Amino acid sequence: MGAVTTVPLLLPIVCLMTNINYINSKYIKLLNIDTLYRSFIKCKKGVDWKYSVQKFESNILINLYHLRTELKLGIYKQKPFFEFDLNERGKLRHITALNIRDRVLQRALCDDILMPELSKYLIYDNGASVKNKGIDFARNRLKKHLHQYFINEGSNNGYILKIDFKKYFDSIDHNIAINMLKEKINDDNIINLISNILSYYNKGIGLGSQVSQVIGLYYATPIDNYCKIVKSCKYYGRYMDDIYVIHKSKNYLQNLLKQISNIAYKLKLKINFKKTQIFKLSKKFVFLKIKYILTDTGKVIMIPDKSIIMREKRKLKKFKMDNKPLYKIKNQFNSVLGMINKYNGFNMSNNLINYYNKLFKEVNLNGYI
Numbered sequence: 001m002g003a004v005t006t007v008p009l010l011l012p013i014v015c016l017m018t019n020i021n022y023i024n025s026k027y028i029k030l031l032n033i034d035t036l037y038r039s040f041i042k043c044k045k046g047v048d049w050k051y052s053v054q055k056f057e058s059n060i061l062i063n064l065y066h067l068r069t070e071l072k073l074g075i076y077k078q079k080p081f082f083e084f085d086l087n088e089r090g091k092l093r094h095i096t097a098l099n100i101r102d103r104v105l106q107r108a109l110c111d112d113i114l115m116p117e118l119s120k121y122l123i124y125d126n127g128a129s130v131k132n133k134g135i136d137f138a139r140n141r142l143k144k145h146l147h148q149y150f151i152n153e154g155s156n157n158g159y160i161l162k163i164d165f166k167k168y169f170d171s172i173d174h175n176i177a178i179n180m181l182k183e184k185i186n187d188d189n190i191i192n193l194i195s196n197i198l199s200y201y202n203k204g205i206g207l208g209s210q211v212s213q214v215i216g217l218y219y220a221t222p223i224d225n226y227c228k229i230v231k232s233c234k235y236y237g238r239y240m241d242d243i244y245v246i247h248k249s250k251n252y253l254q255n256l257l258k259q260i261s262n263i264a265y266k267l268k269l270k271i272n273f274k275k276t277q278i279f280k281l282s283k284k285f286v287f288l289k290i291k292y293i294l295t296d297t298g299k300v301i302m303i304p305d306k307s308i309i310m311r312e313k314r315k316l317k318k319f320k321m322d323n324k325p326l327y328k329i330k331n332q333f334n335s336v337l338g339m340i341n342k343y344n345g346f347n348m349s350n351n352l353i354n355y356y357n358k359l360f361k362e363v364n365l366n367g368y369i
Helices: 002-016 026-031 033-044 051-058 060-073 100-121 135-153 174-184 188-198 210-219 221-230 250-266 306-321 326-342 346-359
Strands: 082-088 091-097 159-164 236-239 242-247 277-280 285-287 290-294 300-304
Touching (some): 026 060, 100 174, 100 188, 135 236, 135 242, 135 290, 135 300, 221 250, 300 306
Antiparallel strands (some): 082 091, 159 242, 290 300
């Protein structure tokens, strides 16, 4: 305790020796203990059963004070990642997860500084990692665009261009990303902190941190603006690295893809042309693991892809092996069931309910726990 009590006495002296100037800087928000504490409350939601979170919370004030001191002195250093692979929406992704302490900082940085500034420049149809949006928003926007297209064109004759990027997060260039942020955030302290965070990645920005999510959200904005503003594409949407454009002309979409490819090249992004395709709207196509069908009467049918069931079964099995608290499993499971039923997947939900009840025999209330 002696070491802790001497830090405040030394703090003003050390701060005079640093080059950090907090006057008129958004960085000062990160030095507020209340801000950091609110960030921790958000971070622990859904993971408060983990030992690392409980240990951090047991000395919450001391831990937050030490984090604040490091930030104030400009000596903050991120702790090593926890690295693992995750199958997400059919893609094998390498995750670099943060220590709870670093998650608290990034939550405060993103929620209180980055998103309030960058959200001003995002198109409405950019739906990932934005408050009150998300994957359901992106799926329903595509549904609405299909409806609007049918009303305006009078038929389901048309095409949809689906664009997929190859290793999107791994391809994001640090210098380009930092320069893009500098244009919108005029604060050297914040930019230096973000540069410090990105320096822990050998290439790209990895997955598993909130700063990576925010940068990934914003990085392809030049493509969004080109399609929505320059080309006036009414039926355009992006969910992180998944893009769709609807148009009545296949040739138009083929030419648009070439123009998007040129912008992506400047951003050092690579389009996966094997997965990037143009489909007829009258045929089935999949976007964000939902099968869409635009009928000749204008009805949009949405059916969950079977991969959602397989993924959820793997997740439930892992939860049981990890001894995750049952009430946490129940909440997550019921959430998935609600999503599946919302998209005309009643047969799929029955399949999943049967699997759950076999896995957790102590719970059996007709599937809904």
